[in-house]
Amino acid sequence: DAGVIQSPRHEVTEMGQEVTLRCKPISGHNSLFWYRQTMMRGLELLIYFNNNVPIDDSGMPEDRFSAKMPNASFSTLKIQPSEPRDSAVYFCASRPPGLAGDPRYNEQFFGPGTRLTVL
Amino acid sequence: DAKTTQPPSMDCAEGRAANLPCNHSTISGNEYVYWYRQIHSQGPQYIIHGLKNNETNEMASLIITEDRKSSTLILPHATLRDTAVYYCIVRANFGNEKLTFGTGTRLTIIP
Numbered sequence: 083d084a085g086v087i088q089s090p091r092h093e094v095t096e097m098g099q100e101v102t103l104r105c106k107p108i109s110g111h112n113s114l115f116w117y118r119q120t121m122m123r124g125l126e127l128l129i130y131f132n133n134n135v136p137i138d139d140s141g142m143p144e145d146r147f148s149a150k151m152p153n154a155s156f157s158t159l160k161i162q163p164s165e166p167r168d169s170a171v172y173f174c175a176s177r178p179p180g181l182a183g184d185p186r187y188n189e190q191f192f193g194p195g196t197r198l199t200v201l
Numbered sequence: 202d203a204k205t206t207q208p209p210s211m212d213c214a215e216g217r218a219a220n221l222p223c224n225h226s227t228i229s230g231n232e233y234v235y236w237y238r239q240i241h242s243q244g245p246q247y248i249i250h251g252l253k254n255n256e257t258n259e260m261a262s263l264i265i266t267e268d269r270k271s272s273t274l275i276l277p278h279a280t281l282r283d284t285a286v287y288y289c290i291v292r293a294n295f296g297n298e299k300l301t302f303g304t305g306t307r308l309t310i311i312p
Contacts, residue, residue, distance in 0.1 A: 126302075173244045192243075195242075
């Protein structure tokens with residue numbers, strides 16, 4: 083299994099530019115999570131999807147951020163326009179299907195992350 | 202979800218057992234204890250979880266006190282590759298998808 087795949091691994095852009103981060107979850111997983119990690123705020127959940135449907139986007143910082151999951155094997159996180167304070171490592175994670183209440187349902191598999199730098 | 206408290210950092214000699222404590226004094230009866238770790242420049246990795254019984258897998262052991270207000274993650278024979286930040290997370294499984302990561306414990310294995 084290739085694991086969760088994220089691209090690009092590194093992105094450097096200038097303030098005001100649009101940034102698109104991509105994620106391919108593990109095949110057969112039906113939940114997908116986007117996290118952001120910074121020194122100041124640690125690791126925080128931005129949004130998650132179940133069966134391609136956004137369930138909770140309360141962690142999305144503001145309207146400049148948007149996420150989509152057009153199918154079970156692909157998701158994007160877009161920032162438009164980007165700002166220097168968006169600089170962080172963005173992780174995507176996926177989880178296999180299961181029954182709520184089964185603790186094995188909660189094991190999330192993380193990708194290697196995308197390091198974003200906004201100048 | 203219950204709040205957890207972990208020491209910010211710990212050192213352990215290579216080959217010895219690493220014991221990482223976590224306090225979760227406000228844990229509820231339906232909340233599990235999860236441990237993840239994050240090796241430098243990688244995404245977090247699931248280690249183990251438990252409810253009230255002690256648990257062991259190929260990576261680690263989890264000891265939960267009888268009152269469930271604290272737990273200890275044990276890496277029985279620490280290696281240099283175990284150097285990482287270890288996160289203790291407490292959460293229920295019903296209607297809650299989120300993993301809330303705190304600041305964790307930075308474990309350094311000393312050669």
